[in-house]
Amino acid sequence: MEPVIVVGAGPVGLALALGLARHEVPVVVLDEGTGAEERRAARTVLLRPDTVALLARLGCPLEGGALWSGWRTLRRRGVVYRLSFGEEGAEPAAGDTTGEADADGGETAAEPAGPSPLHIPQHVLTRSLRVALAGQPLVQLVQGSRVDSLEQDADGITVRTRGDNGTWWRGSYLVGCDGARSVVRKLLGVRFPGRTAVERHAVAALRCELPWPGEGVLHRSPPHGGEVTARPLPAGVWRLDWLLPPGRDLVTPDALISRVRDSLEGWCGDIPAYELLDTGVHAVHHRLARRWRTGRAFLAGDAAHLLGALGTQGVEEGLRDVDNLSWKLGVALHHGASEVLLDSYQTERRTAVGRRLRAADQALPGLRGSGGWRVVRRAVVPGSGRGRDALLTDGHLGRGPLGAPPVHARTPLAPPTAPPGSVTVGTAVGATAADVPVTAPDGSPARLMDRLGRDLLVVLVAPGTGVWERRHWLGAGLMPRLAAAVAALPVRAELLVTEGYPGAAAHTVLVVRPDGHLVAALSGVRPAELYACADAARGGDVTAPVSKPASEATANR
Numbered sequence: 001m002e003p004v005i006v007v008g009a010g011p012v013g014l015a016l017a018l019g020l021a022r023h024e025v026p027v028v029v030l031d032e033g034t035g036a037e038e039r040r041a042a043r044t045v046l047l048r049p050d051t052v053a054l055l056a057r058l059g060c061p062l063e064g065g066a067l068w069s070g071w072r073t074l075r076r077r078g079v080v081y082r083l084s085f086g087e088e089g090a091e092p093a094a095g096d097t098t099g100e101a102d103a104d105g106g107e108t109a110a111e112p113a114g115p116s117p118l119h120i121p122q123h124v125l126t127r128s129l130r131v132a133l134a135g136q137p138l139v140q141l142v143q144g145s146r147v148d149s150l151e152q153d154a155d156g157i158t159v160r161t162r163g164d165n166g167t168w169w170r171g172s173y174l175v176g177c178d179g180a181r182s183v184v185r186k187l188l189g190v191r192f193p194g195r196t197a198v199e200r201h202a203v204a205a206l207r208c209e210l211p212w213p214g215e216g217v218l219h220r221s222p223p224h225g226g227e228v229t230a231r232p233l234p235a236g237v238w239r240l241d242w243l244l245p246p247g248r249d250l251v252t253p254d255a256l257i258s259r260v261r262d263s264l265e266g267w268c269g270d271i272p273a274y275e276l277l278d279t280g281v282h283a284v285h286h287r288l289a290r291r292w293r294t295g296r297a298f299l300a301g302d303a304a305h306l307l308g309a310l311g312t313q314g315v316e317e318g319l320r321d322v323d324n325l326s327w328k329l330g331v332a333l334h335h336g337a338s339e340v341l342l343d344s345y346q347t348e349r350r351t352a353v354g355r356r357l358r359a360a361d362q363a364l365p366g367l368r369g370s371g372g373w374r375v376v377r378r379a380v381v382p383g384s385g386r387g388r389d390a391l392l393t394d395g396h397l398g399r400g401p402l403g404a405p406p407v408h409a410r411t412p413l414a415p416p417t418a419p420p421g422s423v424t425v426g427t428a429v430g431a432t433a434a435d436v437p438v439t440a441p442d443g444s445p446a447r448l449m450d451r452l453g454r455d456l457l458v459v460l461v462a463p464g465t466g467v468w469e470r471r472h473w474l475g476a477g478l479m480p481r482l483a484a485a486v487a488a489l490p491v492r493a494e495l496l497v498t499e500g501y502p503g504a505a506a507h508t509v510l511v512v513r514p515d516g517h518l519v520a521a522l523s524g525v526r527p528a529e530l531y532a533c534a535d536a537a538r539g540g541d542v543t544a545p546v547s548k549p550a551s552e553a554t555a556n557r
Helices: 011-022 048-057 122-134 183-188 255-266 314-335 337-368 372-379 388-397 479-487 525-538
Strands: 004-007 027-031 044-047 070-075 080-083 118-121 141-142 148-152 156-164 170-172 175-176 194-209 213-222 228-234 235-243 273-286 297-299 437-439 445-447 457-461 493-498 508-513 520-522
Touching: 004 011, 004 156, 004 170, 011 027, 011 048, 011 122, 011 141, 011 314, 027 070, 027 170, 044 048, 044 122, 048 314, 070 388, 080 388, 118 122, 122 141, 148 183, 156 175, 175 183, 175 314, 183 297, 194 255, 194 337, 213 388, 228 255, 235 255, 255 273, 273 337, 314 337, 337 388, 457 479, 457 525, 479 493, 479 525, 508 525, 520 525
Parallel strands: 004 027, 004 175, 027 141, 070 213, 175 297, 457 493
Antiparallel strands: 044 118, 070 080, 148 156, 156 170, 194 235, 194 273, 213 228, 228 235, 437 445, 437 493, 457 508, 508 520
């Protein structure tokens, strides 16, 4: 098997290499740099539970990040919104009245907070991924290699590199994870339209004590300056982001120090002792590549999309690209590829990121004070009375249209119409399945999310099996017929049992993709329908060798 060539060794490229190795696919990672990651305390990544779970499955030790106890949104000098992570719902701030209308016509209603996101410096995440890769014999990391040209044929792709390790490389597929200025994207002739400098932020990382240990803070309309967020990191370090006014005005070191002191004084009453660790100014761009697949070449991460306004996270979306693409390339290389399967990466992920960008672009005019909030509210959150504060909080915490995990409602990897015997459960088809406790046929217990990343999952809802001995339930009831149906599927699948699933009746059979998205929920054992679902999930029958018209697979030398 020829390797998959991954261009770029940032978090997305390294995670993709781990994901492919998990599918027993050899990988060559071409790294233009030397492997020395710049240590920037103010350059951090916020990971929601779904991407944290992905990295855990890939064997990446996520040490050096912070989980938060809560989140609060301030406006002027008052708390208007407060969440407590890990509890059933949001905790209203002292003196607040749940459901009380705020100044923008929204509400301060409490909502479930769910698990905390993980806040981690990007260089720590990259180092952790490199540590995980060091134990992977299937992955070859080649540093000092800049891609110079590429050409495709019906059987593979050839890349030429320059630098200390300049040579020719031959692979089965190529994935460009080489950032916003992607060489791969340019060689493929893919346009990258969008908007420049949608937002600008001044950033500082400092060590100090703030009044809300362990809580993230969004402060809108503070006494001095514009909107600012404070997000905790380990060891008493905070990352502070100030929204800058439109324009290209220079932010001098003195001006940034003044922002630090004004914010600390406003929050603490006076200026506490602090240690300034890092500063910077960054602009947020919104761009979306026209094509994410050209023959055997794909784009992922910042090479395919740029986003970041209103708290959205570009690195996290890149990791979701990894989760979507790695299993599909694994199926393609081990079982053969259909055009439907390979094209589904662009169909699903470009649609999801495009939806995220549209939601942010529609919300920006109202949230940033240029008018039209009622129109924005109807466009972004139809039927909702929620205000600006709640919508901004959603963006920062990865909820709602600005940040929640995607739902592939119109995926080509599901039957075009609901198969006979389909039932409704608490998860919509195309959404991420709930992380329920499961038991494998060998009797080992696990969480559903822990079993993702390799094969298709078939999950039987069977109340009471948790208290039975394995020898009883394996040969009882529906299990023998279901096991035989799973063994006859056109792709490898793992059979699991759970005592319960949200909204599912006993004997419901769930079909879950390797990336956790629900394909179907069936009532009872239905071998023909189960086969149709598994066939749809692999993209249908494998056809001729993968190729594209010459206009899309042009050799670039």
